Amino acid sequence: MIYRLVYVSTALDSVDLNEFKKILNTAQTNNGARDLTGMLAFNSKVFLQALEGSREAINDLYAKLVRDPRHFNLMLLKYTPIEERHWSAWSMGFAAPNADNRAMFLKYSNQSMFNPYGMSGDNAEKLLIELSATAMSLDAKPGEQNQPGTKPAQEKSIFARFLR
DSSP: OEEEEEEEEEEOTTOOHHHHHHHHHHHHHHHHHTTOEEEEEEOSSEEEEEEEEOHHHHHHHHHHHHHOTTEEEEEEEEEEEESSOSSTTOSSEEEOOOGGGHHHHHHHSSSSSOOGGGSOHHHHHHHHHHHHTTOOOTTOOTTOOOOTTSOSOOHHHHHHHHOO
């Protein structure tokens, strides 16, 4: 059986660009080895993440996340069995929420800013699915379509978008 877990947390101020890149690279490497897939949205302060995989693999990773000192206020939004993975080709996709996504945030919450704490689990999941259509790839060249399974995009463009 496959499960999907969606959670939100707040990054410590010490999670800068370099630390975030380490987090993302580690997730992509480790998740692939554990047959975990998923999607991460991060706006330099708030993490919103969906994980897909076996119950055991998700529970093990979530237990580690709860103890991770780089973030706090971790809140489980949704944990449910699923028929199929949405991000089966991504060990960890990445999207950078930004001002250009205001309509999308308003579509799934009561405000036009990225604040998953005010969303239901279902709406947070839908937001991640929609954001994944604009997910970044560190390997992509400007103007190229982002492909599932690639690492998060040219650093200058990707991180400039979410660290403004």
